[in-house]
Amino acid sequence: MRKTIIYIFSVILLSFSIINVAMAEEEVPGGPTETTGVIEQVLEEKEVESYGGTQIYQKLAVVLEDGATVTIESGTESKLSTMLFEEGDKVLVTHITSIDGEDIYYISDYIRTGPIYVLFVIFVGLAILVAGKTGFRALLAMGLSFVVIFKLLLPMLLNGSDPIFVMILGSVILAPLSFYVSYGINKKTHLATISTVITLVITSLMAAVFVSATKLTGFASEEAGFLQGLNDVEYSMVGILLAGIIIGLMGVVDDVTVTQTALVHEIFETNKKLKFKELYLKSFAVGRTHIASMINTLILVYAGASMPLMMMFIDNPQPFAHIINYEIIATEIVRTLVGSIGLILAVPITTFISCYGVIQGAGKQVPRR
Structure with a gap:
């Protein structure tokens, strides 16, 4: 049992390391940057007219990862579906700088990493508990496949191969x-x-x-x-x-x-x-x-x-x-x-x-x- 637990933690740490290596991206100078934030307060919420009906507009106070608080408007553009935020929601925030030097923030999406990591841990744990060393090797192969795909195959396609x-x-x-x-x-x-x-x-x-x-x-x-x-x-x-x-x-x-x-x-x-x-x-x-x-x-x-x-x-x-x-x-x-x-x-x-x-x-x- 002790060996199994060690296997599980080893695979989880190794998997996250491989995923970080595979998904690592270089930040484009002057381009949009992303950070995380938490909805501190819903300042305003109302229904507004949009194409084909109505949608929810919200003005939100969001505390960013660096501790700064910014005001972000959501629901200003007509969309098929509008995200409805509540206090305490963790969100992904995109920051861009306008031509006039003004800082513009908008919410890209919810932060979903928590539940995803929990689900991944359950997957790794069951794979090793049920399949043992074979499961461990299969997970390692999966991680290496991700590296090959993201570091070799996809860059080749992006370069026009x-x-x-x-x-x-x-x-x-x-x-x-x-x-x-x-x-x-x-x-x-x-x-x-x-x-x-x-x-x-x-x-x-x-x-x-x-x-x-x-x-x-x-x-x-x-x-x-x-x-x-x-x-x-x-x-x-x-x-x-x-x-x-x-x-x-x-x-x-x-x-x-x-x-x-x-x-x-x-x-x-x-x-x-x-x-x-x-x-x-x-x-x-x-x-x-x-x-x-x-x-x-x-x-x-x-x-x-x-x-x-x-x-x-x-x-x-x-x-x-x-x-x-x-x-x-x-x-x-x-x-x-x-x-x-x-x-x-x-x-x-x-x-x-x-x-x-x-x-x-x-x-x-x-x-x-």
Whole structure:
């Protein structure tokens, strides 16, 4: 128990260190700066007219991190939703200096780090309590993956590198990194890594074909438009869309490849007299069950993340065949179907490669047809 507690605290400290390194940013001279503050008093609150109805206007006294008290107005601009603040709320405050040298403050958002840290601690604790050292290694791999993504892949994309190349590079780095750190260097990990990379390459080609066939531009989200106007670099938004699809797919494919590789080894260990075809059929039969559960899981994950989009299908006067043509919806459909196809392909590919590796390792002959 004492070792487990030490593991948990070690992972928490290491994780926060890795996240700070990964997310560290250089402050732009003369640009907006952010600080934290606490709502000391609601000086004024009333309903005001806005486009399409009314919204809440508030004048707030906010105590900043350095102890200064400033007055900030909230609800002066028309928005779909307005934040309603109370005394004691912790907020994120942005400070800019106008051309006239006037200090301007506005509230960017609530401070949510407290509940997020609590949730993260619960996640780390359960991962180590349930999975032990394997959970510890998995958390370490997760942290290192964040470093690779934020310190290598994203800067390359921001500098205008070819997103397809970045996507392939990310697959080649992240898959082995995650597997070897989580499961150690052994034959099972080698086979799972090879299977994952092959599956991702095939799925990447399929994603590229159908993103092109459906004429997706990559501008389905507001973030994409904001990114394109961020600086003078012209990004390939289609390529970034593809990169996002494959990086997301990698997170679920590795579960299939690792599980299926372990399954093949376990079945062979129970009966080492099995030939290649027999081992493949037995392993693939179990893998089919995994396919069904993983596809359902993936669909539900995407559905949960796209709930507002799904609600567009309810009581919509437009025919279904028309609605799915909107890019914001077509993008999610392509993303979901490509991900599901990748999961399906991962099972036969992993089963074949793992059976081949196991039979060869046992000194048996693999039939060549």
